[in-house]
């Protein structure tokens with residue numbers, strides 16, 4: 001009898017959990033887009049005057065560091081097929097399309113002395129094609145493809161990059177700013193600095209941890225801020241756009257109440273190191289991060305902290321240097337620290353300075369990427385923390401998405417998008433000022449060291465076909481309907497036998 005009662009109760013609970021949720025409306029002002037990045041889609045790596053960048057260099061390295069020895073030499077051939085990309089943006093009914101500029105395609109010497117007209121034409125054509133169909137271009141100035149020559153000069157660890165980057169930025173404002181209203185200076189500085197300079201998992205594949213990532217971080221922040229002020233002082237009044245930075249941000253859930261400080265340190269070392277100088281009143285790195293690195297440096301026998309200090313002028317420059325906070329959010333980790341963490345990481349190192357172990361729970365659903373755990377409530381918690389920490393800045397979700405191994409029936413991706421958008425709406429109901437949402441990605445593309453093995457696209461790409469054929473997945477149909485109705489409908493089932501239509505009337 002007792003067992004029967006238990007069974008009935010359990011069944012009721014399970015059914016209730018899976019009961020279909022009511023559709024939810026998106027606020028009218030919320031804009032929707034999709035994102036890509038230059039090296040991940042353009043191909044044409046050495047065509048029409050483009051010079052070598054750090055991804056070209058490592059893609060051609062022997063032995064190859066990239067899965068299956070894939071390269072971005074051809075990628076999606078968007079350099080040639082950009083009209084098809086815009087057609088897909090029209091099919092989806094996007095408000096905006098986020099893409100990035102290739103520095104070495106526009107400035108083959110890396111510097112302003114030579115402007116490559118063919119590269120400029122490509123971006124002009126793409127921008128004009130988008131605008132013809134009322135799709136706003138959202139342009140990332142730097143998404144990881146540094147000219148190789150600048151890397152040979154030390155890349156982001158050389159403070160002169162502040163001038164190199166801001167010269168490049170001034171040129172792109174002059175070239176494209178009459179038609180671009182959304183600018184993102186940098187995509188994910190943490191990945192640039194930590195993965196590129198200290199854990200060797202992105203180009204330029206350096207492993208100088210505990211040192212190089214901090215030099216990179218400081219120079220990158222100052223370069224970003226100088227670019228912001230150039231836009232503000234020289235272009236804003238005539239071009240009338242908006243400009244900010246985009247950070248990667250996970251949620252770091254404490255294992256339990258004993259690990260609250262670990263969770264906060266994890267957040268500050270990943271998100272805070274950039275968000276705090278720009279969005280807090282101090283204009284400086286997070287106090288806990290400064291303290292941990294300074295104390296470790298002293299114990300290790302350094303004469304000063306391995307985290308460089310900002311000058312008073314730099315603090316003034318960096319503080320407030322973003323109109324909005326761009327957030328790329330994908331996943332959540334559990335943060336853990338006790339005495340057993342000591343000795344896990346080499347010292348000195350970024351991870352030793354942070355002193356936190358981040359791990360995933362085994363019952364969290366996962367994407368094809370080893371790091372991608374599906375934890376939508378983490379998105380809600382992250383957004384409300386940002387609101388509380390930084391006086392509710394305008395937020396652009398510049399990336400959010402799910403990886404699979406391929407296939408058109410991508411119900412797991414659809415579940416991901418629905419649950420994450422549901423969590424985002426919860427946060428917006430709490431007052432979080434989210435202005436735009438961007439799905440990563442418009443289409444499958446070159447997924448960095450994973451090559452073409454992990455697929456993030458709303459459109460599937462056949463990389464073996466000469467035309468790099470793009471085919472809408474089920475998630476593309478769902479995204480389209482969501483944008484058309486401005487409704488998060490948990491039960492809508494598309495008819496995939498019907499081709500995608502273009503409904504913009506143009």
Ligand code: PNW
Pocket residue numbers: 037187188191248249250328330331371399440447448456
């Ligand atoms: C982003 N994380 O990287 C990049 O901006 C894209 O170029 C990339 O293709 C995409 O996500 C998918 O990997 C990430 O901390 C950086 O969880 C950090 C995280 C996730 C993705």
